[in-house]
Amino acid sequence: MTRLQAGSEIDGFSIGPCLxxxxxxxxxxxxxxxxxxxxxxxxxxxxxxxxxxGAENIVGFEVEHQLxxxxxxxxxxxxxxxxxxxxxxxxxxxxxPGQTLQxxxxxxxxxxxxxxxxxxxxxxxxxARAAHSLHQQNTCHLDIKPANVLLxxxxxxxxxxxxxxxxxxxxxxLAEELRxxxxxxxxxxxxxxxxxxxxxxxxxFAIGVMLYELATGELPFGNPTTDGGMRQRxxxxxxxxxxxxxxxxEWLQEVVLRCLASEAAQRYPSAAHLAFDLENTDQIQIxxxxxxxxxxxxxxxxxxxxxAAGMHYQPSPxxxxxxxxxxxxxxxxxxxxxxDATLYSLRQAVARSLGIRPGARxxxxxxxxxxxxxxxxxxxxxxxxxxxxxxxxRQWAQPLDLDGHQTxxxxxxxxxxATALVRYAEGNQVSMIVMGAATRGLHMQRFVATVPIKVAMxxxxxxxxxxxxLPFEQLSEPAQLTDR
Amino acid sequence: xxxxxxxxxHSNLHAFEACLDHAQKHGVxxxxxxxxxxxxxxxxxxxxxxxQEIAHSGxxxxxxxxxxxxxxxxxxxxLASQSLGGQTAEWTHEQLSPAQRFWLEIxxxxxxxxxxxxxxxxxxxPERWRYVEDERIAALSLDAACANxxxxxxxxxxxxxQSLYYRGTGRQLMAFKPTAGVPIPTPxxxxxxxxxxxxxxxxxxxxxAMYAVFDSxxxxxxxxxxxxxxxxxARSIRQAGLPEFFAQRLExxx
Numbered sequence: 068m069t070r071l072q073a074g075s076e077i078d079g080f081s082i083g084p085c086l087x088x089x090x091x092x093x094x095x096x097x098x099x100x101x102x103x104x105x106x107x108x109x110x111x112x113x114x115x116x117x118x119x120x121g122a123e124n125i126v127g128f129e130v131e132h133q134l135x136x137x138x139x140x141x142x143x144x145x146x147x148x149x150x151x152x153x154x155x156x157x158x159x160x161x162x163x164p165g166q167t168l169q170x171x172x173x174x175x176x177x178x179x180x181x182x183x184x185x186x187x188x189x190x191x192x193x194x195a196r197a198a199h200s201l202h203q204q205n206t207c208h209l210d211i212k213p214a215n216v217l218l219x220x221x222x223x224x225x226x227x228x229x230x231x232x233x234x235x236x237x238x239x240x241l242a243e244e245l246r247x248x249x250x251x252x253x254x255x256x257x258x259x260x261x262x263x264x265x266x267x268x269x270x271x272f273a274i275g276v277m278l279y280e281l282a283t284g285e286l287p288f289g290n291p292t293t294d295g296g297m298r299q300r301x302x303x304x305x306x307x308x309x310x311x312x313x314x315x316x317e318w319l320q321e322v323v324l325r326c327l328a329s330e331a332a333q334r335y336p337s338a339a340h341l342a343f344d345l346e347n348t349d350q351i352q353i354x355x356x357x358x359x360x361x362x363x364x365x366x367x368x369x370x371x372x373x374x375a376a377g378m379h380y381q382p383s384p385x386x387x388x389x390x391x392x393x394x395x396x397x398x399x400x401x402x403x404x405x406x407d408a409t410l411y412s413l414r415q416a417v418a419r420s421l422g423i424r425p426g427a428r429x430x431x432x433x434x435x436x437x438x439x440x441x442x443x444x445x446x447x448x449x450x451x452x453x454x455x456x457x458x459x460x461r462q463w464a465q466p467l468d469l470d471g472h473q474t475x476x477x478x479x480x481x482x483x484x485a486t487a488l489v490r491y492a493e494g495n496q497v498s499m500i501v502m503g504a505a506t507r508g509l510h511m512q513r514f515v516a517t518v519p520i521k522v523a524m525x526x527x528x529x530x531x532x533x534x535x536x537l538p539f540e541q542l543s544e545p546a547q548l549t550d551r
Numbered sequence: 552x553x554x555x556x557x558x559x560x561h562s563n564l565h566a567f568e569a570c571l572d573h574a575q576k577h578g579v580x581x582x583x584x585x586x587x588x589x590x591x592x593x594x595x596x597x598x599x600x601x602x603q604e605i606a607h608s609g610x611x612x613x614x615x616x617x618x619x620x621x622x623x624x625x626x627x628x629x630l631a632s633q634s635l636g637g638q639t640a641e642w643t644h645e646q647l648s649p650a651q652r653f654w655l656e657i658x659x660x661x662x663x664x665x666x667x668x669x670x671x672x673x674x675x676x677p678e679r680w681r682y683v684e685d686e687r688i689a690a691l692s693l694d695a696a697c698a699n700x701x702x703x704x705x706x707x708x709x710x711x712x713q714s715l716y717y718r719g720t721g722r723q724l725m726a727f728k729p730t731a732g733v734p735i736p737t738p739x740x741x742x743x744x745x746x747x748x749x750x751x752x753x754x755x756x757x758x759x760a761m762y763a764v765f766d767s768x769x770x771x772x773x774x775x776x777x778x779x780x781x782x783x784x785a786r787s788i789r790q791a792g793l794p795e796f797f798a799q800r801l802e803x804x805x
Contacts, residue, residue, distance in 0.1 A: 152740060153739065237735055
């Protein structure tokens with residue numbers, strides 16, 4: 068399609084200046100031609116080719132045309148209008164303010180600086196949350212790269228360009244029997260190289276490449292131009308980031324290399340798990356992966372290379388189903404006025420919830436009131452009070468078999484316990500909350516919103532309310548037993 | 552234009568009415584019945600009468616293989632096979648009036664409306680009742696239908712499951728298993744072939760009736776699963792003295 072003139076009109080949109088002239092499409096600022104105010108600034112994306120041309124790049128526009136109309140949430144641009152693919156292909160969408168991650172990277176390169184580890188964690192968590200929001204909508208982006216990540220001024224990330232994406236509810240127009248690699252060479256996941264489309268962990272890999280780039284200024288697998296170069300990531304680990312920049316913290320390398328594992332099963336099982344680690348960097352369990360600076364030994368690579376030689380396409384399950392199978396389970400452990408029976412029952416409920424979900428992650432949380440800490444008294448300082456409760460939580464969790472379940476412990480300070488728990492669950496993509504049912508006051512609960520009822524009503528996920536098991540209840544009240 | 556695509560009703564009046572109600576609520580303009588109105592179920596007369604009404608009010612009704620099985624000239628060979636299907640074919644033959652049997656006998660094998668081609672089985676040889684059950688046969692059917700350049704969509708039944716076939720970036724057809732209730736974009740610049748499933752005798756372990764709605768203006772195809780009183784339909788089969796197997800099949804959807 069020839070370039071549109073500023074001031075011309077298409078389907079009720081008045082064309083403004085051209086913001087971007089890419090290889091695939093032009094992007095113009097647009098307004099409503101009838102002068103009515105738009106709820107937000109808008110852009111129009113017009114592909115260079117038309118559907119009738121049969122060129123492959125129009126398929127990407129067709130995919131984006133389909134997906135932008137059904138994706139929702141603040142991590143994608145809002146959809147406004149679409150033109151007919153065959154006669155007048157265009158998309159009008161929200162013009163999201165902010166700058167791309169590419170811009171941030173370029174700025175650092177020009178200034179010869181690197182973002183701090185905490186900044187990298189913040190950016191990575193924002194991008195991982197955006198990816199998770201897509202996965203929950205049964206969509207894998209499959210082309211996450213710095214140019215497609217927009218950082219909103221308020222800190223959340225918006226993903227752009229769904230031309231290579233895959234929605235499990237629609238026929239995948241980019242799939243083909245030859246299973247060719249579709250993606251951008253530096254960021255494409257190993258399974259995409261062999262033609263697997265639709266695994267959410269492919270997006271986790273791409274985020275790992277960007278974290279690596281942010282941390283070191285280098286691309287972990289370079290920018291290969293041949294099939295052989297692309298296949299390298301099927302078996303090869305990149306140089307550990309700390310070899311390039313020894314001052315990087317071990318936790319960051321641990322996270323980055325876990326995202327970049329060549330086998331999808333060795334990566335974070337969902338983007339929510341990745342976001343969780345990046346938001347709780349002090350709780351990341353450092354393994355040899357995070358500490359090493361030498362890189363993977365030659366013989367390990369040879370063995371993996373042999374294995375990768377036979378790697379072939381395998382279909383993926385529904386993304387939303389796949390991430391539901393590795394939930395983040397949160398347990399609220401009370402720290403006062405609590406019977407052993409309640410603590411025991413909570414533990415039993417957590418064990419049962421985790422037992423059927425290998426890979427599920429556990430967040431053990433307690434809420435203390437803000438006046439328990441004091442800035443002036445040393446034994447009531449925030450760190451010492453928190454340490455005391457963290458120890459209590461660890462003791463509580465000790466009998467659980469947490470092998471294969473990442474676990475972290477959190478002390479929240481808030482006067483409104485229910486709101487604190489709900490906010491925490493929202494902020495960390497928690498899939499299930501386990502908490503005590505507080506059955507003693509149950510007959511009153513039509514009138515008084517107790518903590519469990521309030522959490523159950525407002526939580527963004529399922530809530531399991533645990534009742535204390537009877538034998539313990541009786542044991543804790545021996546006086547009554549002897550009376551009867 | 553919104554089309555309701557219903558196939559393989561198999562004398563199941565309960566399921567048929569439920570799907571027609573569902574379609575009406577979704578604002579369907581035209582009904583297409585893609586064959587196999589009768590066989591297996593307990594209400595052949597009622598289903599055929601309902602289909603005659605549909606045909607008279609501008610709908611499409613096609614002939615399927617079961618409309619042939621119940622004709623006098625087929626019955627001897629069907630009965631000789633001593634199959635359960637043979638027993639229901641004979642019973643169905645007796646239930647229907649000669650006028651209804653004649654009406655079924657002269658139903659067309661295919662119909663076309665704008666870019667849509669309707670056929671019970673495979674469009675390359677409709678009278679051979681070939682099952683469109685994989686990419687290869689779907690390609691034969693689609694390519695034969697698209698010999699007419701106006702045709703972009705082929706809708707059929709016969710296989711009792713819901714599938715959509717399309718071409719990705721390669722040359723071969725790709726099979727896609729739809730999720731019920733999700734409108735799937737099926738733009739007209741591509742060519743599509745779908746099997747809409749069975750209204751009256753699902754066999755995938757889910758007793759709910761299957762049909763599909765195609766919206767030609769929006770170019771979207773939605774496969775539906777509709778809950779209906781399948782226990783009542785199974786009871787009617789027993790009351791009519793038809794083989795127990797067909798009653799259980801409705802109860803379990805297998």
